[in-house]
Amino acid sequence: MTTAPAGAPERRDSGPRPADPSASSGRRPMTASRRANRAGLAFVSPTFLVVLVVVVLPIAWTVLLAFQDAKLVDIQGMGLFGNWSLDNFTQVFDSAGFWSSLGTTLLYTAGSTLGSVVLGLAAALALRKPFRGRGLLRAAMLLPYVAPVVAVAFVWEVALSPQYGVVNDWGRRLFGWDDPIAFLSTREYEVHLLGLHFEIPLALLTVIAFECWRYFPFAFLFILARLQAVPDGLEEAALVDGATPTQRFRHILLPQLMPVIALLCVLRFIMTFNKFDDVYLLTGGGAGTDVAAVRVYDFLTARYDVGAAAAQALVLAVSLMILLGCYFKFFGNKVQEES
Amino acid sequence: MTRAQFEERFFGVLRRVVIAFLAVITVLPFYYMVLLSLKPIDALLLDPGSLWVSAKDFTVTTYRDVLRSADSGGQGFLKFLLNSALVSLGTVVLTLVAAVPGAYAVSRLKFFGHRQVSALFLAVYLFPATLLAVPLFVIFAKMGLSSSLVGLAIVYVAQTVPVSIYMLKNYLVTIPYSIEEAAALDGCSRLQTVRKVILPLALPSLMATGLYVFMIAWNEFLFALLFLAADPDKWTVSLGLAQLSNGIEVPKTVLMAGSVVLTIPVVLLFFAAERLLTEGLTSGADKS
Numbered sequence: 001m002t003t004a005p006a007g008a009p010e011r012r013d014s015g016p017r018p019a020d021p022s023a024s025s026g027r028r029p030m031t032a033s034r035r036a037n038r039a040g041l042a043f044v045s046p047t048f049l050v051v052l053v054v055v056v057l058p059i060a061w062t063v064l065l066a067f068q069d070a071k072l073v074d075i076q077g078m079g080l081f082g083n084w085s086l087d088n089f090t091q092v093f094d095s096a097g098f099w100s101s102l103g104t105t106l107l108y109t110a111g112s113t114l115g116s117v118v119l120g121l122a123a124a125l126a127l128r129k130p131f132r133g134r135g136l137l138r139a140a141m142l143l144p145y146v147a148p149v150v151a152v153a154f155v156w157e158v159a160l161s162p163q164y165g166v167v168n169d170w171g172r173r174l175f176g177w178d179d180p181i182a183f184l185s186t187r188e189y190e191v192h193l194l195g196l197h198f199e200i201p202l203a204l205l206t207v208i209a210f211e212c213w214r215y216f217p218f219a220f221l222f223i224l225a226r227l228q229a230v231p232d233g234l235e236e237a238a239l240v241d242g243a244t245p246t247q248r249f250r251h252i253l254l255p256q257l258m259p260v261i262a263l264l265c266v267l268r269f270i271m272t273f274n275k276f277d278d279v280y281l282l283t284g285g286g287a288g289t290d291v292a293a294v295r296v297y298d299f300l301t302a303r304y305d306v307g308a309a310a311a312q313a314l315v316l317a318v319s320l321m322i323l324l325g326c327y328f329k330f331f332g333n334k335v336q337e338e339s
Numbered sequence: 340m341t342r343a344q345f346e347e348r349f350f351g352v353l354r355r356v357v358i359a360f361l362a363v364i365t366v367l368p369f370y371y372m373v374l375l376s377l378k379p380i381d382a383l384l385l386d387p388g389s390l391w392v393s394a395k396d397f398t399v400t401t402y403r404d405v406l407r408s409a410d411s412g413g414q415g416f417l418k419f420l421l422n423s424a425l426v427s428l429g430t431v432v433l434t435l436v437a438a439v440p441g442a443y444a445v446s447r448l449k450f451f452g453h454r455q456v457s458a459l460f461l462a463v464y465l466f467p468a469t470l471l472a473v474p475l476f477v478i479f480a481k482m483g484l485s486s487s488l489v490g491l492a493i494v495y496v497a498q499t500v501p502v503s504i505y506m507l508k509n510y511l512v513t514i515p516y517s518i519e520e521a522a523a524l525d526g527c528s529r530l531q532t533v534r535k536v537i538l539p540l541a542l543p544s545l546m547a548t549g550l551y552v553f554m555i556a557w558n559e560f561l562f563a564l565l566f567l568a569a570d571p572d573k574w575t576v577s578l579g580l581a582q583l584s585n586g587i588e589v590p591k592t593v594l595m596a597g598s599v600v601l602t603i604p605v606v607l608l609f610f611a612a613e614r615l616l617t618e619g620l621t622s623g624a625d626k627s
């Protein structure tokens with residue numbers, strides 16, 4: 001033994017002396033908790049620095065930019081402060097289609113979140129018990145999630161195309177569709193059902209379906225992991241008591257899964273609300289799918305209006321926080337239990 | 340038939356239907372992608388509904404078109420593959436370097452604010468990527484990094500560090516503290532302990548995290564579009580493919596070949612380490 005630390009609190013954390021200059025300089029040695037405190041701060045600081053420089057500072061600057069009249073051409077020479085105005089916000093709120101875009105975003109987010117979690121839950125329940133080829137299917141089911149969004153978006157685009165898409169071709173053959181359906185560019189599609197006429201936002205629904213398809217593996221992974229941790233005894237007891245499958249699901253499994261489902265809903269909601277690539281690649285934001293994130297991009301690249309883009313992005317972030325605030329106020333306990 | 344029997348039978352059938360449905364929706368699109376990339380455009384236009392490629396139509400010229408450099412009439416995807424690989428690998432290395440000390444500190448050391456820090460990092464995801472895009476776009480334009488792969492890698496690091504810390508932390512807390520105490524007794528400094536004891540033990544988690552980060556960086560599109568669109572030499576595969584689709588003269592079958600080229604590396608990596616990744620992602624999710 002080279003060193004023999006004296007007291008019990010010392011032993012928990014006895015780094016060698018040379019690593020700790022203040023201890024060897026004759027003063028009273030620091031307590032273990034103080035040293036852990038120092039080391040902790042030292043270890044966390046590089047990470048913190050990276051996040052500060054690339055995330056926090058830019059966000060702070062966005063907030064400033066949102067209140068200034070800033071175009072990309074003259075931003076080079078502009079100071080950090082000056083030209084304060086609320087013009088950007090009036091422009092954002094007054095611009096055509098702002099409120100409808102916010103509504104579209106909400107619909108898109110809620111639909112995608114709900115759809116992907118429900119599909120993930122169904123998948124997890126179906127793949128719960130072993131069967132032949134289960135491992136293979138489980139791996140294959142993660143494909144939509146791991147594959148690059150650009151590639152899968154183009155596959156959908158080609159498959160749904162009215163001219164050369166496989167979906168329309170099979171639709172005509174199997175269901176006798178009269179005209180090919182342009183899934184990605186039809187704002188309102190008329191449906192005749194039982195003598196009633198409906199208008200459904202077809203492009204938006206297609207984009208939501210894409211989102212569900214792409215992200216259900218994520219929900220599936222988390223729910224399956226939790227499902228396999230449910231003790232067998234619980235269900236066996238319910239089985240002995242004569243509970244039917246729906247009862248077992250409703251009263252045994254669902255309460256166990258609820259925390260992870262709630263967490264998934266929050267996560268997916270946040271991610272989808274800010275989603276840009278999927279909609280941009282599929283429809284370019286046309287045909288009633290102009291979600292807010294795509295509008296920010298348009299402000300930035302089509303008009304080079306940095307101020308308006310920043311203001312729009314800020315409005316988006318604030319609306320998300322308000323929604324999350326409401327959520328945590330009413331359902332917060334469940335998620336807190338989970339974390 | 341009692342209700343229980345009926346339900347058993349009903350859900351037994353439903354389970355098979357769901358499994359078949361899932362298999363179709365996950366595998367078919369990728370099969371379709373490979374299929375189209377192997378036939379000439381005429382064959383596709385002639386019979387859009389065919390799910391097979393006949394021997395006389397079979398071709399790999401689409402891949403030749405996509406991979407050949409722009410000078411010799413191709414789309415230059417080999418160059419894009421190299422760019423993507425550089426950015427993604429760089430991101431993985433930088434992210435791990437930045438995340439490991441942070442994750443270690445959060446999982447082990449009781450420092451001031453250690454409870455809040457990981458939640459604080461995750462709060463990054465509350466802000467839309469588009470919100471970050473605006474100032475970063477301007478800053479990088481100012482610094483002359485606006486069309487460089489280095490700038491892109493830095494942005495990806497910021498996007499992936501928080502989730503990496505979260506994943507690594509979940510693994511690190513499962514390593515018994517007594518191992519570290521033993522190392523300390525043998526005279527290891529804190530840094531030595533991390534390097535010689537903790538890192539080797541955390542290797543599975545490091546690999547899972549690295550893989551996940553690689554996936555995110557390889558698949559990313561928005562920042563690549565914003566920063567690199569002006570300079571075709573710097574395009575990543577995702578961006579190259581998106582720009583390819585805007586070209587007028589490009590047949591859809593070539594586009595599908597490009598999609599296959601973009602998808603294959605990340606899918607191969609994923610299948611090589613599937614178990615590792617799924618466990619790394621969901622560790623901690625199975626605790627109630």
